[in-house]
Amino acid sequence: MTVFGATGITAKYGQVTVLDQVDLPILNDNEVLGLLGPNASGKSTLMRCLSGEKSTTGHITIDGRTRADMGHDGWHHRLASMPQSPPNPSALLPTELMWSTARALDLDVSDRELADQIEGIFARLGLSEFALSPLHTLSGGKRQLVGLALALMRDPDVLLLDEPTSALDLHWRMVVLDLVRERLSDRGGVVVAALHDLDLAARYCDQIVLLHGGKIIASGGPQHVLTPANLARVYRVETRVTLDCDGRPLVQVIRPLRDGEAA
Amino acid sequence: MSVGETSLYQRFGTIQKRRVLTVTGLAIGLVAMLALDLWAGPAGLGFGDIVTGLFWPDQLDLRPRIILWDVRLPDALIALAVGAALGLAGIETQTILDNPLASPFTLGVSSAAVLGASLAIVVVPVVPLVGETAVLPVMAMVFALGSGALILMIVRWANGARETVVLFGIALVFLCNALTAGLQYLASAEAIAQIVFWTIGNLTRAGWIEVGLVSACFVCVLPFSLRHVWVMTLLRGGEAHARSMGINVGRLRMWVILRVSVLAAFAVCFVGAIGFIGLVGPHIARLLLGEDHRMLVPGSALCGALILSCASFLSKALIPGVIIPVGILTAVVGVPVFLGLLSGRRHRA
Numbered sequence: 333m334t335v336f337g338a339t340g341i342t343a344k345y346g347q348v349t350v351l352d353q354v355d356l357p358i359l360n361d362n363e364v365l366g367l368l369g370p371n372a373s374g375k376s377t378l379m380r381c382l383s384g385e386k387s388t389t390g391h392i393t394i395d396g397r398t399r400a401d402m403g404h405d406g407w408h409h410r411l412a413s414m415p416q417s418p419p420n421p422s423a424l425l426p427t428e429l430m431w432s433t434a435r436a437l438d439l440d441v442s443d444r445e446l447a448d449q450i451e452g453i454f455a456r457l458g459l460s461e462f463a464l465s466p467l468h469t470l471s472g473g474k475r476q477l478v479g480l481a482l483a484l485m486r487d488p489d490v491l492l493l494d495e496p497t498s499a500l501d502l503h504w505r506m507v508v509l510d511l512v513r514e515r516l517s518d519r520g521g522v523v524v525a526a527l528h529d530l531d532l533a534a535r536y537c538d539q540i541v542l543l544h545g546g547k548i549i550a551s552g553g554p555q556h557v558l559t560p561a562n563l564a565r566v567y568r569v570e571t572r573v574t575l576d577c578d579g580r581p582l583v584q585v586i587r588p589l590r591d592g593e594a595a
Numbered sequence: 596m597s598v599g600e601t602s603l604y605q606r607f608g609t610i611q612k613r614r615v616l617t618v619t620g621l622a623i624g625l626v627a628m629l630a631l632d633l634w635a636g637p638a639g640l641g642f643g644d645i646v647t648g649l650f651w652p653d654q655l656d657l658r659p660r661i662i663l664w665d666v667r668l669p670d671a672l673i674a675l676a677v678g679a680a681l682g683l684a685g686i687e688t689q690t691i692l693d694n695p696l697a698s699p700f701t702l703g704v705s706s707a708a709v710l711g712a713s714l715a716i717v718v719v720p721v722v723p724l725v726g727e728t729a730v731l732p733v734m735a736m737v738f739a740l741g742s743g744a745l746i747l748m749i750v751r752w753a754n755g756a757r758e759t760v761v762l763f764g765i766a767l768v769f770l771c772n773a774l775t776a777g778l779q780y781l782a783s784a785e786a787i788a789q790i791v792f793w794t795i796g797n798l799t800r801a802g803w804i805e806v807g808l809v810s811a812c813f814v815c816v817l818p819f820s821l822r823h824v825w826v827m828t829l830l831r832g833g834e835a836h837a838r839s840m841g842i843n844v845g846r847l848r849m850w851v852i853l854r855v856s857v858l859a860a861f862a863v864c865f866v867g868a869i870g871f872i873g874l875v876g877p878h879i880a881r882l883l884l885g886e887d888h889r890m891l892v893p894g895s896a897l898c899g900a901l902i903l904s905c906a907s908f909l910s911k912a913l914i915p916g917v918i919i920p921v922g923i924l925t926a927v928v929g930v931p932v933f934l935g936l937l938s939g940r941r942h943r944a
């Protein structure tokens with residue numbers, strides 16, 4: 333059982349406030365929260381606050397305990413995050429990256445177990461044939477998958493994904509999100525994912541938070557958040573939203589709105 | 596998994612074994628190079644004399660014994676110590692600043708050492724208190740460490756901006772060079788000659804104390820570098836990922852820059868600004884060994900030592916009877932090796 337909560341999150345870069353008193357809904361076990369919002373709305377910043385990388389005035393808890401309660405190692409034992417940028421295209425091998433991460437974090441596994449674990453994760457993400465190819469020879473999408481593999485390696489209860497599918501093709505973006513859901517039903521835990529794809533968000537997220545200029549504009553189930561009015565306000569596009577046979581919203585974007593134009 | 600298909604564990608193990616072999620090869624090459632370096636020189640000692648003199652010194656005549664123990668050995672060993680220190684400092688600088696052009700030299704450490712040494716050469720006659728031979732390295736060291744401290748302050752102040760650190764280091768290089776030029780403008784012709792000679796880099800000034808100091812510094816720093824090999828490898832995948840794992844990259848950077856500055860300061864203060872090794876040693880090691888810092892850290896130190904030792908050998912062997920300052924030869928030796936490896940890499944790619 334994992335319950336993840338984040339309230340009153342305020343974050344600044346220098347004097348500029350980019351997140352203003354953001355309250356996320358409480359996430360219960362097995363839930364996926366989608367974080368939507370236009371560029372520069374503060375999604376990545378919020379992710380970094382949640383992971384503990386960026387200091388914030390808010391109150392972030394896993395099962396009611398804050399990072400200060402759990403200690404640095406305890407916190408990162410339960411939470412892992414995948415940053416927006418994929419791993420650097422250096423000559424490092426994906427296996428080396430995974431391996432050194434496990435060792436740098438003092439994961440308690442033997443070499444053979446570790447290798448098998450890495451092999452298993454790579455197999456599920458379609459990276460088996462690239463396991464020993466330098467990162468700079470991998471395509472952008474494959475590198476993004478390596479970044480995801482890195483976050484999955486710790487087998488965290490709280491998984492934070494910053495645009496995990498932005499570079500992936502149609503097949504792999506669904507495989508990745510299926511895998512994320514499957515993992516939840518297998519082992520429990522919660523996921524927070526920043527996404528730009530509204531249909532994916534509607535399909536995979538239990539709750540959605542719509543962020544705009546560092547503030548929450550709407551939050552709740554996909555059908556409540558993904559409305560033409562909300563989307564027009566936040567993304568400045570005219571949309572038609574229909575419900576599919578499962579009652580999930582399908583968003584069809586018609587055209588961008590011009591400055592000052594209302595939907 | 597089907598039969599006949601090998602597991603990742605085995606395939607990765609094979610790669611690791613090959614790399615261990617390469618490191619071993621480098622170590623053996625280094626011993627061979629050391630032997631060559633000991634043998635070369637104007638006094639015409641044979642290989643037999645060298646072996647005898649090393650293991651049974653009292654069986655050797657006084658003259659060859661003194662040449663071996665007071666001239667050849669310290670020179671050869673300081674080449675190893677300085678080369679290894681610069682190789683180690685280079686790889687750590689490149690990784691922590693994520694910049695293939697970074698080295699202890701682009702941090703300004705060696706230019707500061709040159710400035711300190713020049714100051715010692717020009718001003719020393721005025722300071723009567725300390726012995727003249729000690730003043731030069733001490734001043735070089737003080738300035739090198741001072742530049743290290745400045746860089747550390749910048750690292751702290753820039754708070755994560757690696758480019759700022761690199762740019763500041765290069766600015767420091769220009770400043771130190773300008774001040775050195777200013778000193779030269781004021782100095783006598785004799786002092787200028789001395790400064791130039793120091794700047795080129797030369798191993799023949801070193802004695803056992805210097806060998807001991809540089810080696811001790813290297814030996815003290817190495818365990819810290821080895822303790823960080825996993826995090827440094829992980830950093831090659833990008834700082835964002837390291838940070839997201841909860842690794843305090845800022846603090847790591849402070850530690851690494853601190854030890855790199857000390858290492859580089861010790862390395863250059865006795866022998867002069869032997870350039871290039873801190874830059875190319877790591878690159879050669881990387882081409883041979885990949886990015887895993889478990890191999891790369893020892894490999895880079897070995898490559899650094901090998902290049903300098905080779906340069907030291909050539910400095911004596913190239914023109915019989917003449918010892919060319921080794922600083923002139925480091926690039927002459929290193930560049931062809933480096934280019935050869937690079938083009939080999941291209942053919943395979």
Ligand SMILES: Nc1ncnc2c1ncn2[C@@H]1O[C@H](COP(=O)(O)OP(=O)(O)OP(=O)(O)O)[C@@H](O)[C@H]1O
Nearest residue numbers: 345346350369370371372373374375376377378416
């Ligand atoms: N390191 C930084 N220093 C200063 N300002 C920053 C920094 N990182 C982000 N910002 C600012 O914070 C705001 C939010 O940025 P953030 O990266 O969180 O947006 P985002 O929602 O993730 O955008 P995108 O969809 O483009 O990834 C932006 O205005 C951005 O300019």
Ligand SMILES: [Mg+2]
Nearest residue numbers: 375376377416
């Ligand atoms: Mg972002």
